[in-house]
Amino acid sequence: VKGNPESAIEKRRATLTRVAEELGVSPMTVSNAYSRPDQLSPALRERVFETARRLGYAGPDPVARSLRRSRTNVVGVLYSNPLSYAFDDAAAVLFLRGVTAATEASGMGLLLVPGSMGAPERRGSAAGEAAVDGFVVYSMADDDPLAEAALRRQLPAVMVDQPRRDGVPFVGIDDEAAARAVAERLVSLGHERYGVVSFALAADGHAGIADVVRQRSATYRVTRSRLEGYAAALSGAGLSWEEVPVYECPSSTVALGRTGAQALLDSDLRPTAILATSDQLALGVIEAAKKRGLSVPDDLSVAGFDDVSPAATATPALTTVHQDHAEKGLLAGRLLVARLRGEEAPEPDLLPARLVVRSSTGRYRF
Amino acid sequence: VKGNPESAIEKRRATLTRVAEELGVSPMTVSNAYSRPDQLSPALRERVFETARRLGYAGPDPVARSLRRSRTNVVGVLYSNPLSYAFDDAAAVLFLRGVTAATEASGMGLLLVPGSMGAPERRGSAAGEAAVDGFVVYSMADDDPLAEAALRRQLPAVMVDQPRRDGVPFVGIDDEAAARAVAERLVSLGHERYGVVSFALAADGHAGIADVVRQRSATYRVTRSRLEGYAAALSGAGLSWEEVPVYECPSSTVALGRTGAQALLDSDLRPTAILATSDQLALGVIEAAKKRGLSVPDDLSVAGFDDVSPAATATPALTTVHQDHAEKGLLAGRLLVARLRGEEAPEPDLLPARLVVRSSTGRYRF
DNA sequence: CTGAAAGCGCTTACAG
DNA sequence: CTGAAAGCGCTTACAG
Numbered sequence: 036v037k038g039n040p041e042s043a044i045e046k047r048r049a050t051l052t053r054v055a056e057e058l059g060v061s062p063m064t065v066s067n068a069y070s071r072p073d074q075l076s077p078a079l080r081e082r083v084f085e086t087a088r089r090l091g092y093a094g095p096d097p098v099a100r101s102l103r104r105s106r107t108n109v110v111g112v113l114y115s116n117p118l119s120y121a122f123d124d125a126a127a128v129l130f131l132r133g134v135t136a137a138t139e140a141s142g143m144g145l146l147l148v149p150g151s152m153g154a155p156e157r158r159g160s161a162a163g164e165a166a167v168d169g170f171v172v173y174s175m176a177d178d179d180p181l182a183e184a185a186l187r188r189q190l191p192a193v194m195v196d197q198p199r200r201d202g203v204p205f206v207g208i209d210d211e212a213a214a215r216a217v218a219e220r221l222v223s224l225g226h227e228r229y230g231v232v233s234f235a236l237a238a239d240g241h242a243g244i245a246d247v248v249r250q251r252s253a254t255y256r257v258t259r260s261r262l263e264g265y266a267a268a269l270s271g272a273g274l275s276w277e278e279v280p281v282y283e284c285p286s287s288t289v290a291l292g293r294t295g296a297q298a299l300l301d302s303d304l305r306p307t308a309i310l311a312t313s314d315q316l317a318l319g320v321i322e323a324a325k326k327r328g329l330s331v332p333d334d335l336s337v338a339g340f341d342d343v344s345p346a347a348t349a350t351p352a353l354t355t356v357h358q359d360h361a362e363k364g365l366l367a368g369r370l371l372v373a374r375l376r377g378e379e380a381p382e383p384d385l386l387p388a389r390l391v392v393r394s395s396t397g398r399y400r401f
Numbered sequence: 402v403k404g405n406p407e408s409a410i411e412k413r414r415a416t417l418t419r420v421a422e423e424l425g426v427s428p429m430t431v432s433n434a435y436s437r438p439d440q441l442s443p444a445l446r447e448r449v450f451e452t453a454r455r456l457g458y459a460g461p462d463p464v465a466r467s468l469r470r471s472r473t474n475v476v477g478v479l480y481s482n483p484l485s486y487a488f489d490d491a492a493a494v495l496f497l498r499g500v501t502a503a504t505e506a507s508g509m510g511l512l513l514v515p516g517s518m519g520a521p522e523r524r525g526s527a528a529g530e531a532a533v534d535g536f537v538v539y540s541m542a543d544d545d546p547l548a549e550a551a552l553r554r555q556l557p558a559v560m561v562d563q564p565r566r567d568g569v570p571f572v573g574i575d576d577e578a579a580a581r582a583v584a585e586r587l588v589s590l591g592h593e594r595y596g597v598v599s600f601a602l603a604a605d606g607h608a609g610i611a612d613v614v615r616q617r618s619a620t621y622r623v624t625r626s627r628l629e630g631y632a633a634a635l636s637g638a639g640l641s642w643e644e645v646p647v648y649e650c651p652s653s654t655v656a657l658g659r660t661g662a663q664a665l666l667d668s669d670l671r672p673t674a675i676l677a678t679s680d681q682l683a684l685g686v687i688e689a690a691k692k693r694g695l696s697v698p699d700d701l702s703v704a705g706f707d708d709v710s711p712a713a714t715a716t717p718a719l720t721t722v723h724q725d726h727a728e729k730g731l732l733a734g735r736l737l738v739a740r741l742r743g744e745e746a747p748e749p750d751l752l753p754a755r756l757v758v759r760s761s762t763g764r765y766r767f
Numbered sequence: 768c769t770g771a772a773a774g775c776g777c778t779t780a781c782a783g
Numbered sequence: 784c785t786g787a788a789a790g791c792g793c794t795t796a797c798a799g
Contacts, residue, residue: 050775050776050777051776051777051778052776052777060785060786061785061786061787062776062777062778062786063778063779063785063786063787064784064785064786066777066778066779067778067784067785070778074784074785075784075785076784079784079785091555093529093550093553093554093555094529094530094554095776095777095778096468096775096776096777097529097530097531097532097533098464098467098468098471098473098532098775098776098777099468099775099776099777099778099791100530100776100777100778101464101532101777101791102462102464102465102468102775102776102777102778102791102792102793103776103777103778103779103790103791104777104778104779104791105464105791105792107464107532108530109512109532111510117502117505118501118505118511119498119499119501119502119505121501122494122495122497122498122501123498128488128494129488131488132485132488132489133485135484135485135487135488135513136483136485138515139483139484139485139515139516142515142527143515144477144512144513144514144515144527144531145484145512145513145515146475146510146511146512146513147501147510147511147512147513148510149504149505149508149509149510149511150505161508161510163459163460163463164460164463164466164474165463165510166463166464166467166473166475166532184459187459188459188460189457189459416791416792416793417792417793417794418792418793426769426770427769427770427771428770428792428793428794429769429770429771429794429795430768430769430770432793432794432795433768433769433794436794440768440769441768441769442768445768461792461793461794462791462792462793464791464792464793465775465791465792465793465794466792466793466794467775467793468775468776468777468791468792468793468794469774469775469792469793469794469795470775470793470794470795471775471776
């Protein structure tokens with residue numbers, strides 16, 4: 036009954052033009068059926084869809100449409116290597132939740148851009164090859180080639196927990212001030228011997244004590260700022276920052292925090308307080324202390340950073356810096372979406388952060 | 402010194418063709434400089450890059466390249482609405498971690514496809530408009546328009562925790578058997594009065610008791626299978642499944658689990674055992690029980706499903722079904738990537754799952 | 768090692 | 784309400 040179905044169902048993949056030919060209308064009419072329903076009669080539109088169904092055509096090709104419209108409706112997210120670690124990091128998960136909420140509210144997709152696993156000659160290529168309208172650059176090293184490649188494309192972008200760049204809005208907290216506040220709290224409790232367990236200063240995988248030179252040249256802004264905050268507080272109390280051992284962990288996990296703490300607790304002049312640049316690391320420090328029979332906070336005070344969910348329920352509950360990671364993501368996402376729409380969207384103020392004192396820190400006891 | 406830089410830096414956006422004109426070579430040569438370095442001399446290649454830099458050209462446009470190559474190097478992930486909830490769901494986060502590890506290992510990006518928030522006329526359009534080479538369809542309702550739209554595109558796909566479809570490989574566990582095992586465990590402990598707290602049976606936002614008719618017509622396969630497993634175990638023990646109240650929660654959160662448990666514990670014939678289809682819900686059930694002064698497991702046994710990280714550390718620790726969510730994601734991701742490469746990649750066997758008995762379940766006591 | 772030409776699949780002014 | 788034509792920015796056989 037239908038016109039020559041044998042020849043209609045050809046091998047070549049169904050395209051808009053193919054549907055138009057089959058129905059004897061112009062490609063524009065088929066395009067309109069999908070993209071501008073008001074431009075043709077409902078009856079014709081239905082015939083278009085019927086023909087499309089028959090030919091197995093699922094609608095306009097997204098890539099061709101993007102090329103023509105020069106718009107992908109996708110926001111790219113850049114996160115340090117490897118990308119899959121983002122899902123191990125409670126703060127990153129909350130952040131992504133916020134970004135996703137912002138992008139999906141405006142119908143945009145979120146592309147997680149892979150890092151350049153290994154292959155050094157391809158460093159950054161993934162960011163150069165991502166079909167997106169803009170980028171959220173989250174917590175990367177200052178000199179990360181992936182971020183460089185993304186920024187070079189001159190697309191709208193937002194930097195989060197990153198160094199500032201001209202023309203690129205920044206979203207984040209005042210990490211240095213927050214770190215100073217934690218350290219000052221410990222100073223006020225009478226502690227004089229400190230140790231620091233830090234996440235990466237640079238992306239070279241280094242694990243172990245990081246001297247002051249390495250601290251100053253840290254390429255992760257967040258790490259650098261937090262260490263500077265600690266240093267400011269301790270120096271302000273008349274202590275020598277140079278003598279405070281900073282143990283660097285290549286990433287932010289409980290297991291690495293444990294290792295770092297072990298190294299610090301082995302020293303002759305055992306610290307009475309350990310500052311960790313993340314809650315994950317701090318939880319590892321607490322584990323290491325317990326394993327040696329040290330009581331937290333009686334023998335050792337421990338403070339973290341970020342206030343992710345296990346911090347409040349840990350035993351003892353962790354003294355830390357609270358910040359709203361989901362809100363940070365939401366703000367970054369909305370800012371980018373607004374700019375993509377050409378709306379007025381000024382760089383926001385620094386987000387609030389506050390010291391949360393719980394039971395992992397206590398007064399120094401002889 | 403350089404040739405007329407004034408006119409070189411024009412308003413129109415830099416393109417490959419523009420760079421070629423400027424340098425007096427063919428577009429193909431510029432293309433080769435980026436994509437096939439072995440096709441031109443290093444010196445010429447350097448001149449191409451130099452000109453590109455001068456014109457602010459950041460390399461071939463990803464969209465145009467994708468159209469020409471008919472390949473995006475992106476895998477799309479579909480998850481129930483709204484997408485941002487995925488980041489609240491510990492199982493989903495682990496799953497995404499696995500998928501991401503698989504895709505990034507082969508240099509592919511991961512696109513989180515937004516649901517059709519509200520706008521019913523656009524139901525599924527996002528999946529139709531996603532520029533991807535293939536889809537991972539994760540835990541969606543049988544009749545979800547987003548999944549329908551994606552599958553209609555005939556791209557390679559993998560279904561996870563979804564109903565099987567011809568030609569589309571399935572990755573998941575035997576949910577029914579696992580649920581049966583949990584319920585049988587409670588039967589063996591002597592329990593006779595049960596309640597169930599379940600996550601959504603359909604995407605209509607229903608909250609409250611779900612009768613057997615609704616249970617049978619559930620569009621979420623996972624929910625349906627788990628309830629069938631419970632029913633099989635209880636029926637097998639001579640109990641009447643029809644009399645077991647099933648409280649349906651629209652999503653899987655601790656707060657909703659609490660609400661569901663309150664409803665069940667209000668009944669005259671209070672259950673002595675509550676089966677929850679997720680750990681989140683189960684943790685809410687435990688909270689509700691505690692709030693009424695009921696001891697778990699002395700007054701009420703509670704079992705969850707999935708064994709996400711808070712399950713083991715909760716008080717009491719949760720009896721549940723363990724499955725490896727990250728492994729599931731890795732497997733699904735690898736399977737899809739292999740198929741995209743045209744490699745031989747058979748549908749895998751069902752993944753293992755096992756009952757983990759902890760202290761939230763105990764013998765029935767009068 | 769380089770070029771000219773075709774074409775990936777669409778959408779959009781411009782006309783009628 | 785519909786059409787013919789141009790063009791989005793690239794890559795790829797095909798030649799030389």
